[in-house]
Amino acid sequence: MLNVEKIRADFDVLNPESPAKAPVYLDSACMSLKPRQVVEAMNDYYANYPACAGRSSHKLGDKVTKKVKKARELVTEFINAKSDDEIIFTRNTTEGINLLANSLGLQKGDIVLISDKEHNSNLVPWLRLRDKIGIVVRICPTNEDGTFNLDNFSQLVSGAKLVSVVHTSNLDGVTNPAKEIIKIAHQAGALVALDAAQSIPHKKVDVRDLDVDFLAFSGHKMLGPTGTGVFYGKLELLEKLSPFLVGGDTVESTSYDSYKMLPAPEKFEAGLQDYAGIIGLGEAVKYLSQFDFKYIAEHEFKLNAYITNELQKIPKIKIIGPEDPKLRSGIVNFYIDGTDMHKFAVMLDEMAGIEIRSGRHCVHSWFENKKIYNSARVSLYLYNMMEDAETFITNLKKILEIL
Ligand SMILES: Cc1ncc(COP(=O)(O)O)c(C=O)c1O
Structure with a gap:
C-alpha cells in the first residue's frame, strides 16, 4: 500500500x-x-556546479558529466533498456516523436x-x-x-x-495492448513506436519485455522537471537514424567541408543541454522507483472508482472511455x-481550489470526429487522497445545482 500522507509531505505545494x-490538484496528466x-x-x-557536461575538464564540469551519466543510467534501468546509449534526453514526448519522424528517413x-x-x-x-513528402x-x-x-x-x-x-491515452486513460500490437506489427514487418507519456508515470514499462523499437515520454508527467523527456530506441535502429538537429556535441570532428558524427546518444543531443533538468529527471x-507500481495503480483505481461511481449517478454526465474505471x-x-x-473547471478552482483540466486535451481530432465540444478531465496520481476525490464530487454537485 502507498503511504499517501508520507508522500504528500515531500511536495511543498501540497503543504x-x-x-x-x-x-x-487533479491535473497530473x-x-x-x-x-x-x-x-x-x-x-x-544551479547553486553549486552550473557548468557544462562532457566538454570542460575541470572539477565542476566533471561533476556535471558524472551526474548526467548517472541520470542516464537510472533511466536505462527504469525502462530496462539494454544500454545507456539507447537513452536520448529530449525536452518532452513531442520532441521525441518529432525526432523519430524527421530521422527515420521515411519516403x-x-x-x-x-x-x-x-x-x-x-x-x-x-x-x-504526409504534406511535405x-x-x-x-x-x-x-x-x-x-x-x-x-x-x-x-x-x-x-x-x-x-x-x-499511444500506450496509455490522455483522453480516456485506456492502456493499449502494447505487447500484442508490437508482436502483430513485427510479424507484418513494421517498426513500432510507443507514446508513453501517460503510461511511464503510472505503470512499469519494460522496453525489452515489450520488444518496442522506439518509445517517447516526458519527465514532467512523472514527477520530473518541466521541459524534460526521453526518447528510447533500440541501439541498432538508432545507429541507422539520421538526426534532424545537429551541431556542437553531435560530432567527433569537423573540417570546413566535412564532419564525422558521434554515435548515439550524442548524435541526437545537439548543443548544451538542460543539465539541471536531466539531473532532476x-x-x-529514483523517487518513483521506491514504489511498486502495482500500489500506485491500486491507489489510483480506488479514487477513480469512487469518482466514476458518483458521476454515474448523475444522468446528464457522460464519461469518455470504458465504464469500468479499472x-x-x-x-x-x-x-x-x-x-x-x-x-465547470473554472468554478471548481474558484470555489474550492480544485484544479482540473478542461478543453480538448490536445486530441482535437477525436472531439471533432465525435462532435463533442469539450470535456473536463480529472487525472489522479500517487499524492492524491480520497478527500480530494470527495471534495471534487461535493463541489461538482454544487455547481450542477447552481447551473
Ligand atoms: C498521451 C500524450 N502524448 C503526448 C503528450 C505530449 O507531451 P509533451 O507535451 O510533454 O510533449 C501528452 C501530453 O499531455 C500526452 O498526454
Whole structure:
C-alpha cells in the first residue's frame, strides 16, 4: 500500500503555511507535481556546479558529466533498456516523436499507422510529413468505448513501415495492448513506436519485455522537471537514424567541408543541454522507483472508482472511455452534451481550489470526429487522497445545482 500522507509531505505545494490554501490538484496528466528531492537536485546544480557536461575538464564540469551519466543510467534501468546509449534526453514526448519522424528517413508512399485517439504530438508530425513528402497516414479506429481494436489493427498494419500509437491515452486513460500490437506489427514487418507519456508515470514499462523499437515520454508527467523527456530506441535502429538537429556535441570532428558524427546518444543531443533538468529527471526516476507500481495503480483505481461511481449517478454526465474505471488508469474525463465544460473547471478552482483540466486535451481530432465540444478531465496520481476525490464530487454537485 502507498503511504499517501508520507508522500504528500515531500511536495511543498501540497503543504502551504495555511492548509486551507493547499490545492486539490487533479491535473497530473498534464503536469505532475515535483517532490522536494527533485527541486533540491536542480537547485544544487544551479547553486553549486552550473557548468557544462562532457566538454570542460575541470572539477565542476566533471561533476556535471558524472551526474548526467548517472541520470542516464537510472533511466536505462527504469525502462530496462539494454544500454545507456539507447537513452536520448529530449525536452518532452513531442520532441521525441518529432525526432523519430524527421530521422527515420521515411519516403513518399511509406505508410505510418496510428490510432484515432492520438495526442496532437503523435498526429501532427505524421500529417506534416504526409504534406511535405507524401507519406501515407493510416488511422486505426478504436472500439466505441475507446478500447483498442486488434482486428482493425491486424488488417490495417499490412504494408505499414511504422506503427506509432499511444500506450496509455490522455483522453480516456485506456492502456493499449502494447505487447500484442508490437508482436502483430513485427510479424507484418513494421517498426513500432510507443507514446508513453501517460503510461511511464503510472505503470512499469519494460522496453525489452515489450520488444518496442522506439518509445517517447516526458519527465514532467512523472514527477520530473518541466521541459524534460526521453526518447528510447533500440541501439541498432538508432545507429541507422539520421538526426534532424545537429551541431556542437553531435560530432567527433569537423573540417570546413566535412564532419564525422558521434554515435548515439550524442548524435541526437545537439548543443548544451538542460543539465539541471536531466539531473532532476534522474532524481524523479529514483523517487518513483521506491514504489511498486502495482500500489500506485491500486491507489489510483480506488479514487477513480469512487469518482466514476458518483458521476454515474448523475444522468446528464457522460464519461469518455470504458465504464469500468479499472480500464481508465487515473483518468476520469467527462462532459455534458451542449455544455462548455471549461466553466465547470473554472468554478471548481474558484470555489474550492480544485484544479482540473478542461478543453480538448490536445486530441482535437477525436472531439471533432465525435462532435463533442469539450470535456473536463480529472487525472489522479500517487499524492492524491480520497478527500480530494470527495471534495471534487461535493463541489461538482454544487455547481450542477447552481447551473
Ligand atoms: C498521451 C500524450 N502524448 C503526448 C503528450 C505530449 O507531451 P509533451 O507535451 O510533454 O510533449 C501528452 C501530453 O499531455 C500526452 O498526454
